[in-house]
Amino acid sequence: MRTHYVGDIRLDESRLAKDLDQIDSIPWSEAYSDYVFGGAWKSCMLWARGGISGDGVVTHYDHDQPAAFSELADKLPYLRELIANTADLDRLNFVRLAKVQNSVIIPHRDLLELSELADETRNAHRMHIPLVTNEDCFFNEGDTVYRMRKGEVWFLDASEIHSVAVLSSQERVHLMFDFVDVPSAKPLTTVEGAGPDVGIPAGRTVERPPLTGADRANLMGLADVLTLETVNEIFSIVIKKHFRYDGGVNFVWNTMIDIARAAEDPAVLSHVEELRRHYTLERSA
Numbered sequence: 031m032r033t034h035y036v037g038d039i040r041l042d043e044s045r046l047a048k049d050l051d052q053i054d055s056i057p058w059s060e061a062y063s064d065y066v067f068g069g070a071w072k073s074c075m076l077w078a079r080g081g082i083s084g085d086g087v088v089t090h091y092d093h094d095q096p097a098a099f100s101e102l103a104d105k106l107p108y109l110r111e112l113i114a115n116t117a118d119l120d121r122l123n124f125v126r127l128a129k130v131q132n133s134v135i136i137p138h139r140d141l142l143e144l145s146e147l148a149d150e151t152r153n154a155h156r157m158h159i160p161l162v163t164n165e166d167c168f169f170n171e172g173d174t175v176y177r178m179r180k181g182e183v184w185f186l187d188a189s190e191i192h193s194v195a196v197l198s199s200q201e202r203v204h205l206m207f208d209f210v211d212v213p214s215a216k217p218l219t220t221v222e223g224a225g226p227d228v229g230i231p232a233g234r235t236v237e238r239p240p241l242t243g244a245d246r247a248n249l250m251g252l253a254d255v256l257t258l259e260t261v262n263e264i265f266s267i268v269i270k271k272h273f274r275y276d277g278g279v280n281f282v283w284n285t286m287i288d289i290a291r292a293a294e295d296p297a298v299l300s301h302v303e304e305l306r307r308h309y310t311l312e313r314s315a
Contacts, residue, residue: 031155033171033190034229036183037221039116039159045108046161050203053127056102059086065309067266068133073206076103077113077125079151088124088208089143093151097123109205116159116183117207118216123153124208129162130194131201134269137170137282138309140188154211155218156188162203168195168236170272173279175236178204183221191310193282195273241277249285253292258301264289283310 058072065071075083079091081098097119103110106127113125144152160167160178168175171192178184186192196202209218249271252264265286272282283306290299 031185031187032229033187033192034185035231035234036157036185036219038181039112039183039221041112041161041181042108049106049108050162052105053129053203056105057083058129059084061086065135065138066130066133067136067262067269069131071128071130071133071135073126073128074102075100075124075126076106076109076205077122079123086126088153091124093147112159113205113207116219116221117157118209118214118218118220120216121209121212121214121218122207123151123210124206126206127203128206129201129203130196132199133196134266134273135194136265136269136305136309137191137193137280139191139311142311142313150210150212152210153188153208155209156186157207157209157219158184158186159205159207160202161205162201164198164200164202166196166198167202168197168273170194171230173276173281174230175238175273176230176234177236178234183219185218191280193269193272195270197270197273236273238274238276241271241275241281245271245275246277246285250289250292253289253294256289256293256298257295258298261298261301261305 056074058074060070060072063070073086075086077097077099078084079093079097080095081100083100083102084091099110109127141153158178160180160182163178163180168177169192171190249268252267256264268282268285286302290302
């Protein structure tokens with residue numbers, strides 16, 4: 031299933047605000063924060079295998095157990111109702127409430143570490159519903175940068191290389207749904223909308239000026255300060271540049287490899303190549 035906008039849901043702002051007022055009092059996992067430069071990627075499981083919130087790492091759950099609401103969902107009654115009324119619970123595997131601010135996420139593919147799981151227990155389809163967002167929150171797939179608006183429902187092809195930028199001190203808060211891929215007469219979501227052929231609407235894409243030769247030269251100058259200790263900072267700069275300027279497909283990884291080749295320490299190139307393998311090609315559970 032390719033990335034596409036599905037439709038909008040009408041959020042009850044009063045009830046949503048009550049639930050969001052409670053989220054700082056519940057425990058958050060920082061699992062998968064190694065994907066993030068700038069801060070932590072925080073999440074809490076509202077629906078999971080075994081009905082427990084757990085530690086947030088999907089491979090740590092007992093996939094032989096049925097999926098159900100976790101104890102944290104009981105603390106957020108509106109979000110629990112929203113999940114129940116929006117998703118096909120028979121194929122729903124996990125639902126995470128996720129928040130991030132002032133951070134960028136490394137271009138990556140999801141699902142790589144789940145290949146050994148059976149179809150009926152393996153995450154296969156990803157759905158997003160933004161609950162809090164702003165104009166400085168971006169998604170990326172290929173060379174397309176786009177925004178998901180509050181209350182919109184999107185399917186995301188997490189098997190494609192994608193990344194995220196939250197270039198704001200305001201937290202971006204999303205519901206993330208993961209479904210298994212098993213036959214069913216029912217749709218994955220009850221939301222009626224644009225359908226799978228619409229893709230990313232033009233009104234959601236972000237027009238970026240082309241990256242100039244001078245911009246590329248300045249980025250290559252970062253090789254002078256690129257070491258094993260500064261890799262994360264340089265990565266963050268390159269990713270942020272990508273969300274503001276169009277450098278072409280696979281710009282981030284290609285640019286990081288080029289900068290690493292020019293760095294003084296040859297160990298940096300090996301490290302960046304290993305990161306690319308881990309995040310985009312092969313990752314163990």
